[in-house]
Amino acid sequence: MFEPRIAIFGASGFVGSALVERLFFDNTYNFKALIHSFGNAARLARLPINLTPVDVLDFDLVNKALSGYDVVVNCLRGGNALMIKGLKNIIKASQKNKVRKFIHIGSIAIYGNNPPPGSSCETAPPQPGSNSYGIMKIKQDEMVFRLHASGVPSIILCPSNISGPYSVFVMSAIEKLLSKEIVLIDEGRYPANLVHVDNLVEAILTAIKSDEGWGERYFINEIEKTTWKEFYEELKEILNIKRELVSISRDEVMEQLEKTKNSNGFMGNLRVLRSMEFRKAMSILPAFKKIDNFIADIFFRQKPDIQNKLRHKLMGPVIINKETNGINVSDPLIRVQIRRVYHSPEKIVSKLNYTPLLDYQQRRKTTESWLRFVNC
Amino acid sequence: MHNAAKIAIVGCGLITRSAHLPAALRSPKINLIALVDSQIENAEVLRNTFALNCKISRNLSEIIDEVEGVVIATPNDTHYPIAKAILEKKVPVLIEKPITTTYEDAIKLCKLAETNNAFISVGYRTRYYPSVIMFKRLLDRAYFGRINHFHYEFGTHGGWAPVSGYNLDREKSGGGVLVVSGTHFLDRMLYWFGEPKEIIYRDDSYGGVEANCKAELFFENKLGVFTGTFFMSKTTKLKNKFILDAESYVCELSESETERISLSPKNDLDIKMEIYSNTITDNEQKIDYFQRQIEEFAENIHQRGKPTIDGWFAARSVKLIEEMYKKRLQLDEPWIIYKNAAVSEHV
Known part of the structure; x- marks a missing residue:
């Protein structure tokens, strides 16, 4: 029988910590927790296990860390360098150490913020649009598929929004709920695409045990569809919040986002460059201040009508947008509700025989007990 | 020089x-x-x-x-x-x-x-905060009236990452969150209220250093008979403040606030007043x-x-920490539903 020796990269992150905890409490696995720094490792440090710090940007260290391990679970998160170069090193070391299974945590962000209806199953080609995280995750996925093609069986698990104890996503939602900054889009009728962290961990363990279905991507989501309304109503119930949530239309949000996108474009950047705030901030550089003063001096020597014409030409018209009742549509917790697609976990259920560890009641109970614990 | x-x-x-x-x-x-x-x-x-x-x-x-x-x-x-x-x-x-x-x-x-x-x-260093010193002065003067209860919570999602990582090693640090960040509060608590008469202490260590700890404290001294609770966390951002419930006021000291104390009169909790010592000079504020x-x-x-x-004073918080660890109970984590024999084996 295959008794895997599991090396977990990104072990001190949210998913990594949940996986390590599960492996520790199950007491049947041989595993190694690889961490990037000690700053985030307090949750793991309460367990009597060795934490191995590894700089994934250093191939030799990664290679050494993998010696003697035959399963790699990559839960690493961080900046682009870490995610791309780090993964490259992990992949190279996995090949060198003849790793038998490679499990990579991907993301549904590869379908962008507003995925087409067809992306409810994994056969749809990824389209991240302008979602930079999604673009980077696709690059990672391509690297992992190449690893599989090279002979190291690999799987990509794509969770959606991860809930449950310690979930930063849930905590942010609560923070916004309490500060009355959250609104529902179209009465919150779209799927929330939520997965409880313990069910994601169960999916990882399912993959580790599986002999089939390698070289593929799987969505990890709850089997029962939850809408945003249901998600927030549940939180309201737990937190005893009686207030009704405001709803805005998806079209309105899309329109506002389009405007934001424009203001982030070339003209938007130019406008910032010419703004008083930018010039004031840049004046900290003596050379910039000198040039700015010189230009200002020339400008103010002009007649008022020429000044006005120049100002209009450079800054464009003054645009005042209608108030949106303080709703910030760029807020990730509002933007995430644009998605109308439910990324079905049917494939992992049918191909890998995945069964969630927690049902709805247990998911609610665990989240609620943790929220009570942290005095929410 | x-x-x-x-x-x-x-x-x-x-x-x-x-x-x-x-x-x-x-x-x-x-x-x-x-x-x-x-x-x-x-x-x-x-x-x-x-x-x-x-x-x-x-x-x-x-x-x-x-x-x-x-x-x-x-x-x-x-x-x-x-x-x-x-x-x-x-x-x-x-x-x-x-x-x-x-x-x-x-x-x-x-x-x-x-x-x-x-x-x-x-x-x-928090003992130099004007708010901490002023709070002690007001307590000693019974300004808030009879003390009923206090609660303190401080939590961050990770954070301090010393070069050696000693903070996650019990041998080197002497403990987990209680020692690493909690000791500041214990020192202030001893300064304000003296030693508790009884302690119920719980943490989430399974053999490593605790990331979360909670305590219930019972005091009986010249300030009166009152209770206190605290919650310290290295996994979760908490409200990060101290609250005192006394006869005349509910009093708040935010962890990040070095000068001001918030007071709400007990007969009208909708009102919030901020007080600060008016002996603080501009120079002192910048220090x-x-x-x-x-x-x-x-x-x-x-x-x-x-x-x-x-x-001698600093030794008192070390003594208190030792007492807490000695009386330690396991913190209940009902959300970990898959715990098995491993727990009892390691605790």
Whole structure:
């Protein structure tokens, strides 16, 4: 029988910590927790296990860390360098150490913020649009598929929004709920695409045990569809919040986002460059201040009508947008509700025989007990 | 600089880089003579980073005769042997909190300091906050009326990452969140309310260092009979404040607020007042509390005054921590539904 020796990269992150905890409490696995720094490792440090710090940007260290391990679970998160170069090193070391299974945590962000209806199953080609995280995750996925093609069986698990104890996503939602900054889009009728962290961990363990279905991507989501309304109503119930949530239309949000996108474009950047705030901030550089003063001096020597014409030409018209009742549509917790697609976990259920560890009641109970614990 | 105290700093990790060294360099009352670290490259990095012309050394013994005081900012388990070696040379020390990892060692150091006519200051910088001092003054004057209960919570999602990672090693740090960040509150609590009569303490350690701890405390002293609770976390951001429920007021001290206390009268909780000491000068408002701490240390070297937090006082929080760990109960984590025999095996 295959008794895997599991090396977990990104072990001190949210998913990594949940996986390590599960492996520790199950007491049947041989595993190694690889961490990037000690700053985030307090949750793991309460367990009597060795934490191995590894700089994934250093191939030799990664290679050494993998010696003697035959399963790699990559839960690493961080900046682009870490995610791309780090993964490259992990992949190279996995090949060198003849790793038998490679499990990579991907993301549904590869379908962008507003995925087409067809992306409810994994056969749809990824389209991240302008979602930079999604673009980077696709690059990672391509690297992992190449690893599989090279002979190291690999799987990509794509969770959606991860809930449950310690979930930063849930905590942010609560923070916004309490500060009355959250609104529902179209009465919150779209799927929330939520997965409880313990069910994601169960999916990882399912993959580790599986002999089939390698070289593929799987969505990890709850089997029962939850809408945003249901998600927030549940939180309201737990937190005893009686207030009704405001709803805005998806079209309105899309329109506002389009405007934001424009203001982030070339003209938007130019406008910032010419703004008083930018010039004031840049004046900290003596050379910039000198040039700015010189230009200002020339400008103010002009007649008022020429000044006005120049100002209009450079800054464009003054645009005042209608108030949106303080709703910030760029807020990730509002933007995430644009998605109308439910990324079905049917494939992992049918191909890998995945069964969630927690049902709805247990998911609610665990989240609620943790929220009570942290005095929410 | 001729009147400035000649100081060495032992330990060139994160806290020295981010706090003790900038405070020492900023202060006209400090003349930094040397940086000491058993890993000399750490000292070298700091010397280069801050363009210093001080000495660097691997061994304290090489520079001890040239200094009037030493700041110890090393992993907790090394505080005792390092401070002992310095105090034996009759040189005062400013020890980064906690004073030591055991009460016994703390007492030994205090006695040694007394025998050798030296002194110990301990780095509980929050004790210099005007809000903390004012709160004590008001408490002693029974300004808030009879005390009913207090609650304190402080939590961050991760955070402090010392170079050596000693904070996650019980042997080196003496404990988890209770020691690493909680000790600041325990020190303040002892300053304000004295020792609790009874303690119920729980944490989430399974053999490693605790990341979360909670306690219920019972007090009976000259301030009255009252209860307190605290919750400290290294996994979750909490409200990070202290709340006192007393007869006349509900009082709040935010962890990030160094000057102001919020008060709500009990008969109208919709009202919130902010009070602050009107003796704070503009200069004092600008000062960094690490600087105030090291300047007090320098002044005491020359004038032999009493440190705000001396070794004896700091030993009390170590004693309290030892008592809590001794009485430790397992914190309930009902969300971990798959726990099995492994738990009882390791606890």
